[in-house]
Amino acid sequence: MTTSKIALITGGSRGLGKNMALRLADKGIDVILTYQNNANDAAKVIADIKKKGQKVLALQLDVAQNKNFDSFYNTVKTELKNTFGTEKFDFLINNAGSALYASFAETTEVQFDEVINIHYKGVFFLTQKALPILSDGGRIINISSGLARFSLPGSSAYGSMKGAVEVLTKYLAKELGSRKITANVVAPGAIETDFGNGQIRDNKEANSMIANLTALGRAGLPDDIGGVVAFLCTEDAKWINGQRLEVSGGMML
DSSP states (O other): OOOOEEEEETTTTSHHHHHHHHHHHHOOOEEEEESSHHHHHHHHHHHHHHHTTOEEEEEEEOTTGGGGGHHHHHHHHHIIIIIISSOOOOEEEEEOOOOOOOOOOGOOOHHHHHHIIHHHHHHHHHHHHHGEEEEEEEEEEEEOOGGGGOOOOTTTTHHHHHHHHHHHHHHHHHGGGTTTOOEEEEEEEEESSSSHHHHHHHHHHHHHHHHHTTTSSBBBBGGGGGHHHHHSSSGGGTOOOEEEESSSSSTTT
């Protein structure tokens, strides 16, 4: 019996991260997911993944607090051994994030620092510190946004950080190629989740605006995204490297 591959996904207890975790499990991949505050949501995802026959573990992590990354990975190492019977994991999916809606003129330094800690500094150092226990031949998938390609007022800080992650991903692909580790970006368009207090899901005007800007005529759903991430963790995607895959239904073409 072959050992299952293992994916570590940040922010895997709800929204897009939850869908990614479930779709990874559908591919026969075991899952370590992180959550920031809501252990109850994480427990529900654990139960769903166990029903699919895969091993799963949830760990608390605030990706904005890079001072805690060493202790987090010490826990991961212990759990890899005790729960999964191995020393390394195979796929790192940097998904955790938060929204910031503020005009460029009104964005504060406090807001800017919070966004950069979550969406860029956190991704940079969580990935760096993963390298000793990320398998050769593994995959790194960074979640970006359509807002790194097109601009909508109120997202200058958030979109800029996602743009930085997209450039970083190319460097990861180049520098980690000797270990046969690939690095790619998945950039969702606007999705109906509780992200940003459910702005796209719950605000009919915002949802209609997105639908009108999208070639396929609707806002995205979590299930539009998770399968793409899961695909990038399969053998079929082994030759995709340093690429940006926008999954937006043709938004702002």
